[in-house]
Amino acid sequence: MEKNYITFAILLISCSVISQTKGVGINETDPQQALHLGSSNGTIRVDGLNSTNSTYNGGGTETYPLYVDGNGNLTLEFKPLYNSNGSDALDHATLPGSIVTLPAGDNDGTITGELFNFTIAVNRASILEVKYNVSMDVFSTPAEAVITDRRARRINTFFQVNGVGRKYGHAGKCYTGGSADSETGKLFNTSTSYISLPAAGSYVIRFYGEVSSGITGSTANTGLATCVKFARGNDSLLFRLH
Structure with missing residues (x-):
């Protein structure tokens, strides 16, 4: 029995030395x-993340993304910067x-207005x-008079970082x-894009609506009267950092 105690003590000392010099394996x-x-099979199991112990694990044979928070804790909870999550x-x-109006006879037949903006700090x-x-x-x-001239209007949406440079989304x-x-029912523009924010700081994400119509070749002053009213339906937004 005494021999067994000595062997176990030597094993603990050996493990301690390995932990201090190389880490724990x-x-x-x-x-x-x-x-x-x-x-040996390329997987690691953490019971705290299984479907029994985590409400963010839906179980079955599906797989779920794993995240790490600022304290280094592992979690399945998705925490975007902003998510309207079904609300308007x-x-x-x-x-x-939110209202962008192109006047009749506009010189180049195009007008752009800023709809809204969000500030992101990283x-x-x-x-x-x-x-x-x-x-x-x-x-x-x-005044919401309907369009009757059978001529097309194009409504484009996009966003920029700090209102300059590349147009995204x-x-x-x-x-x-x-x-x-x-029929004047609601239309929806939908897009997803990824932006590189090169350094720590504050960035303003500015969303724009662009309305154009009436141009034939290079003929000027042919803009058609158009009024687009944005954000009157159930709109959604999601911001997520990677």
């Missing part, structure tokens, strides 16, 4: 990190720029994922009408 005789988990992300009543270089679904109603005037629709009974 589980199924590894030569750990390469502070904690090195060895696995944009209230047109609080967005003074403490490291990051990739920002942006998903949006923005509604719009198309008329010929701000382009999405567009065309609309026209031929009588006073033309």
Whole structure:
């Protein structure tokens, strides 16, 4: 019995030395990190993340993304910077720029207006994922007269970082009408894009609506009267950092 105690003590001392000099290895005789988990089948099991113990694990044979928080804790919980998650992300009543009007006879037949913006602060270089679904109603005037001239209007949406440089997340629709009974129901522009934020700092993501119509070749002053009212439906937004 005394011999067994001595052998166990020597084993503990040996493990302690390995832990101090190389790290702790589980199924590894030569750990390469502070904690090195060895696995012959390429998988590691954490019971705290299974479907019994985590509400974010849906069970079955599906797989689920694993995240790490600022404290180094592992979790299945998805925490984006912002997620409207089914609620209406944009209230047109609080967005003074949500109406973009192209006057009849406009010189180049195109007008762009800023719809809304969000400020994002990051403490490291990051990739920002942006998903949006923005509604719009198309008329010929701000008084909501319907379009009857059978000529197309193009409504494009996009966003920029700090309002300059590359335009991200382009999405567009065309609309026209031929009588006073033309349908004016809501259209939606939807897009996803990824933006490189090169360093820590504050960035303003500015969303724009661009309306164009009436250009024939290079003929000027042929813009057609168009009024697009944005964000009057159930709009959605998601911002996520990578």
